[in-house]
Amino acid sequence: xxxxxxxxxxxxxxxxxxxxxxxxxxxxxxxxxxxxxxxxxxxxxxxxxxxxxxxxxxxxxxxxxxxxxxxxxxxxxxxxxxxxxxxxxxxxxxxxxxxxxxxxxxxxxxxxxxxxxxxxxxxxxxxxxxxxxxxxxxxxxxxxxxxxxxxxxxxxxxxxxxxxxxxxxxxxxxxxxxxxxxxxxxxxxxxxxxxxxxxxxxxxxxxxxxxxxxxxxxxxxxxxxxxxxxxxxxxxxxxxxxxxxxxxxxxxxxxxxxxxxxxxxxxxxxxxxxxxxxxxxxxxxxxxxxxxxxxxxxxxxxxxxxxxxxxxxxxxxxxxxxxxxxxxxxxxxxxxxxxxxxxxxxxxxxxxxxxxxxxxxxxxxxxxxxxxxxxxxxxxxxxxxxxxxxxxxxxxxxxxxxxxxxxxxxxxxxxxxxxxxxxxxxxxxxxxxxxxxxxxxxxxxxxxxxxxxxxxxxxxxxxxxxxxxxxxxxxxxxxxxxxxxxxxxxxxxxxxxxxxxxxxxxxxxxxxxxxxxxxxxxxxxxxxxxxxxxxxxxxx
Numbered sequence: 395x396x397x398x399x400x401x402x403x404x405x406x407x408x409x410x411x412x413x414x415x416x417x418x419x420x421x422x423x424x425x426x427x428x429x430x431x432x433x434x435x436x437x438x439x440x441x442x443x444x445x446x447x448x449x450x451x452x453x454x455x456x457x458x459x460x461x462x463x464x465x466x467x468x469x470x471x472x473x474x475x476x477x478x479x480x481x482x483x484x485x486x487x488x489x490x491x492x493x494x495x496x497x498x499x500x501x502x503x504x505x506x507x508x509x510x511x512x513x514x515x516x517x518x519x520x521x522x523x524x525x526x527x528x529x530x531x532x533x534x535x536x537x538x539x540x541x542x543x544x545x546x547x548x549x550x551x552x553x554x555x556x557x558x559x560x561x562x563x564x565x566x567x568x569x570x571x572x573x574x575x576x577x578x579x580x581x582x583x584x585x586x587x588x589x590x591x592x593x594x595x596x597x598x599x600x601x602x603x604x605x606x607x608x609x610x611x612x613x614x615x616x617x618x619x620x621x622x623x624x625x626x627x628x629x630x631x632x633x634x635x636x637x638x639x640x641x642x643x644x645x646x647x648x649x650x651x652x653x654x655x656x657x658x659x660x661x662x663x664x665x666x667x668x669x670x671x672x673x674x675x676x677x678x679x680x681x682x683x684x685x686x687x688x689x690x691x692x693x694x695x696x697x698x699x700x701x702x703x704x705x706x707x708x709x710x711x712x713x714x715x716x717x718x719x720x721x722x723x724x725x726x727x728x729x730x731x732x733x734x735x736x737x738x739x740x741x742x743x744x745x746x747x748x749x750x751x752x753x754x755x756x757x758x759x760x761x762x763x764x765x766x767x768x769x770x771x772x773x774x775x776x777x778x779x780x781x782x783x784x785x786x787x788x789x790x791x792x793x794x795x796x797x798x799x800x801x802x803x804x805x806x807x808x809x810x811x812x813x814x815x816x817x818x819x820x821x822x823x824x825x826x827x828x829x830x831x832x833x834x835x836x837x838x839x840x841x842x843x844x845x846x847x848x849x850x851x852x853x854x855x856x857x858x859x860x861x862x863x864x865x866x867x868x869x870x871x872x873x874x875x876x877x878x879x880x881x882x883x884x885x886x887x888x889x890x891x892x893x894x895x896x897x898x899x900x901x902x903x904x905x906x907x908x909x910x911x912x913x914x915x916x917x918x919x920x921x922x923x924x925x926x927x928x929x930x931x932x933x934x
Contacts, residue, residue: 437468437494442554444519446526446537448545448934455536457822463526465546466490469514469556470497470506476561478510479569479594479918482551484585486578487778489522490515495693500892501573501597501910508911509918511571512563516550518578519543520777529770533820535780540834541588544581547572548589548934565592566928569921571914572596575887576857577786579603584837587844591928595846595917597910599887603849604840604860605786605831608806610793611859616673616684617799619854624702627732628673629797634725635666636802646724653717653737655745658753661762663808666801668759669740672701673799674856676790676809677782680747685856689884689900690891704739705732714738767815776816780825783813787829788860840864846917848877850906852884877913881906 441464450458468490481502485493493515496502502513517524520538527534551565562568570593574582579601586596617625638646639662651657651665659665667675674683681697688694717734744759751757756766769776782788789809792802810828817825840862842849849862858864863880872878881888882902889906893899896907 437470437491437497439466439468439490439523440557441466442550444524444546444549448542448549454539461526463519463524465519465524465550466517466522467514467550467554468494468497469512470502471512471556471559473503473506473510474512474559475510478506478512479571479914479921480551480563480565481505481511481513482547482570482572483513483515484547484572484574484578484581485515485517485521486574486576486581487518487521487781488774490517490524491522496573496890499894501599501890501907503894504892504896504907505571505573505911505914509914512556512559514554514556516547518581519546520772520780521774525772528772530772530776530780531770531820532817532825533823534770535777535817536820536823538777538780538784540581540584540781540785540837544585544588545934547581547585548592551589551592552934566594566925569594569918569925571917573599573890574601575599575890577602579887580834583842583844583847583849586847587837587842589934590844590846592934594921594924595848595914597848597850597913598862599850599889600852600855600857600861601849602786602788602857602860603838603842603862604864605788605829605834606860607787607789607828607831608791609788609860610791610798612674612788612790612856613793613799614859614865615854615856617797620684620698621702621706623706625797625799627705628736628799631730631733631736632798632801634721634730636798638724639801639803643724646721649721649724653720653733654740655737656740656753656759659759660754661760662801662803664754664759664761666803667761667808668744669736670800670804671744672698672739674790675800676804677779677812681743683856685886687885688891689888689903690893692893693891701739701743705735707735710735710738761812764815767812768818779812779816783810783817783825783829785829785831785833787831787834840867843876845875848879848910848913850879850881850889850910852881852886852888854883855886857886874913874916877909879906879909 443462444465446461446463447455447458449455483493483496483502497513505511506513526537551570556563572582572585572593579598580603582596583598583601583603586593635650648657651659654669656665656668671680674685682695684698686695687698714734717737718729718731721730722728748758754760756763789806791805792798792800813825851858851861851863863870870878884902888903896904
């Protein structure tokens with residue numbers, strides 16, 4: 395998510411999303427190297443034979459297969475003591491190894507240390523090296539659905555083995571507590587909702603449990619919390635550009651593109667997305683955005699604030715500030731305040747990413763190439779785009795009214811065209827004309843609830859509008875059985891990160907982590923009673 399949900403998510407990301415040159419994409423889930431308790435190579439990859447199709451009676455997956463695929467997982471038993479719980483980190487829209495920090499310094503390490511638990515990362519189907527097929531045609535992607543993915547989580551908990559651990563730790567005889575952030579947070583919540591007889595509990599962080607087709611609210615926290623002189627400048631520039639588009643002023647549009655060095659981009663939407671990249675272009679983020687802000691400097695990026703400080707630079711040279719009046723003849727003599735700064739940032743930061751490739755090609759900023767999208771090679775980006783096009787939606791678009799940080803030419807049809815190009819009808823499977831949101835929202839949407847499901851969000855998160863604590867949600871009340879927490883001043887699943895010293899963390903993150911520890915400890919006190927009640931039911 396939403397990648398980049400988007401992509402990059404999304405992880406994070408973020409999100410790496412399909413149909414964009416890999417060398418320009420920064421995953422919202424990417425993590426830079428830091429000093430770690432264990433090197434990445436210290437976690438051995440294990441695999442479980444996972445059924446490709448968990449639902450042999452569901453006509454949605456006809457014709458069915460009885461085949462299985464090898465799904466990767468990694469575990470850390472450094473803190474484990476007999477009787478301790480298993481913490482399952484849901485991999486989400488990235489590879490298993492990119493999640494190692496959660497075992498080493500992040501939330502799983504924090505919880506393992508507090509409760510003598512074992513931590514395990516399960517790589518999601520169709521990500522990393524956990525692909526059911528050698529390619530990803532439309533037919534082969536038919537088993538990439540929310541219900542198949544959460545069934546993997548339950549099946550894994552009931553069948554997983556951990557070499558070196560003599561005790562059987564399978565669910566439901568051992569307390570399994572899931573954790574996931576963003577898309578993986580939603581999958582955590584859905585897993586607990588659907589398989590509460592196997593999975594003891596879960597913490598869903600920034601869980602995008604509700605989906606919509608168009609999601610202009612992605613930009614709402616930026617409008618509200620970003621430096622307001624930066625926001626006002628961009629809103630005004632976008633308004634003026636959109637007026638040129640509305641009047642079909644081709645000459646003015648081309649002059650505006652040329653200011654950014656992007657006159658070669660023929661499609662106005664490709665151009666609009668490109669200049670939106672520092673904010674978060676629809677589906678694609680070659681630079682870090684508001685979503686990648688983080689309290690932990692080892693994982694976050696200040697790119698967004700660097701962008702805004704450049705846009706609002708009061709000491710820019712005269713040749714840059716002169717650009718502000720270059721297009722005044724198209725705006726009744728009014729200046730395009732800070733246009734020169736904005737354009738200079740794009741020229742210096744984005745254009746070099748193309749490394750000499752033609753601006754209007756898919757090796758740079760162009761997207762209008764159907765053949766490019768039809769490549770069936772297995773990839774994170776293709777898997778994420780498929781899920782977005784079929785179930786997840788939440789296309790980043792400009793708002794229908796009011797100020798906008800991105801051009802209003804960016805609407806649902808722009809993203810939907812990539813879906814149609816990437817996934818032509820197969821023999822047995824085809825994508826809907828727009829995502830079938832029912833499959834996703836059936837689990838409870840923004841009001842999802844289940845016993846021992848903790849829902850934690852940050853109030854400056856770009857995905858908050860499709861989370862439990864959305865600004866449109868009713869008042870939320872917490873209890874031990876149904877805990878909830880909204881972290882003040884926090885972004886996208888900020889609680890997933892740690893520094894191996896909870897007491898030294900910033901106050902709002904520290905208190906969130908202490909709350910999560912207390913919450914899990916309270917749950918564990920009731921495990922024996924819960925286990926007796928479910929009676930060893932291993933059935934999915």
